[in-house]
């Protein structure tokens with residue numbers, strides 16, 4: 316036997332070995348993925364936090380095993396650091412009609428990349444325009460080879476953000492993609508909870524965001540398992556392409572890209588989920604919404620929300636969002652956030668003898684099914700819904716009978732003095748005292764869980780900031796409630 320045929324044979328052997336390994340890996344993956352699906356479907360929304368945490372640890376362990384196997388999958392193309400791709404990106408934007416004179420991309424400590432002015436901008440002046448053709452939207456996904464899958468998949472038909480995530484993954488793996496310059500400047504990883512270790516997640520306690528983070532993680536793990544199953548079982552050409560790249564790590568990257576960068580724009584008569592290049596390089600600060608889609612000119616426009624001096628960072632306002640929302644969906648916390656709120660879990664216990672009557676009064680106000688109430692940052696921390704809840708929760712049979720007989724008991728959601736008089740000092744005192752005790756108890760839990768040491772990474776830093784903001788809300792509320800009680804007429 317000659318040398319050539321010998322090496323051909325050993326090549327064949329190696330390919331055979333690789334194939335066997337691949338098949339074996341796939342089998343192992345299928346077993347693990349099935350376990351994730353089962354685990355995430357048996358989970359009941361009504362489970363308590365500690366059960367939810369146990370589930371998380373199990374899901375996390377399965378995903379760790381999955382990731383270990385999947386590590387060899389996916390694109391083998393090594394990426395340049397995103398900073399090295401900025402020039403190409405700006406050239407691509409210019410060639411495709413984006414206008415951004417006086418603006419460049421720069422690094423800012425604590426923000427990664429952002430936009431920097433190279434000249435002064437007056438409040439209200441036009442900073443940049445981005446034509447619709449460079450945006451990547453759910454429409455592009457629907458018009459692509461992914462459409463065959465969308466047509467048969469109910470989840471994709473109802474969740475445009477997931478459609479966009481899958482489309483982004485496909486485009487990321489396509490070296491010829493029109494959006495390659497855009498994809499090449501995206502972050503390699505994110506600070507969303509999908510990248511948190513169990514230890515980092517547990518540091519969230521006693522924040523209500525702990526539970527929301529577990530829920531979000533569980534839901535993305537479930538989506539991953541669901542799509543992985545479909546991708547490897549349905550006979551649709553585009554799914555063959557996804558087979559190579561659909562890993563948990565890639566999916567959490569795509570989902571996090573969507574969560575942190577998606578926008579809604581009006582294309583035609585409908586609202587469309589899209590990435591808007593360049594515009595999505597702007598970081599957030601308080602202000603007003605100054606970004607819009609100009610239907611007539613078919614472009615996104617971004618105006619200055621305040622004066623920006625040459626050399627300053629340009630910010631836009633992402634909208635009135637609480638820190639819980641920013642932390643979960645954008646991976647950062649905004650201190651002194653005037654739209655901040657803390658979610659309180661409240662309900663009428665099944666052992667309460669007045670439960671039905673209380674629920675029927677709550678029902679009149681559309682609150683019977685509500686389980687989370689907001690405590691706001693600032694001078695008026697008690698939301699109207701929370702106020703109604705604490706009043707109703709603290710009524711006796713006689714008081715409930717009176718308020719049940721009123722068609723729409725709107726005084727219960729109002730904090731003005733006439734409503735307070737109508738409700739009466741006795742109920743008001745009981746209600747506010749109850750909420751005060753509740754806030755004090757929650758506040759004490761933050762003291763117990765507090766950590767003095769400096770956070771060692773951005774995840775822990777964000778957790779610490781989030782909890783500090785929540786403590787501020789609680790302290791504000793405690794002060795406010797003590798004041799309300801002090802100023803109520805009558806004796807304690």
Ligand SMILES: C[S@@+](CC[C@H](N)C(=O)[O-])C[C@H]1O[C@@H](n2cnc3c(N)ncnc32)[C@H](O)[C@@H]1O
Pocket residue numbers: 425426427428429502506575576595596597598599600645646647648649
């Ligand atoms: C739309 S992108 C903005 C550009 C981003 N900085 C980048 O490097 O690609 C949104 C992300 O920017 C960061 N970000 C935005 N506003 C921020 C702020 N006020 N503080 C800290 N990070 C912020 C968060 O990581 C967020 O998920």
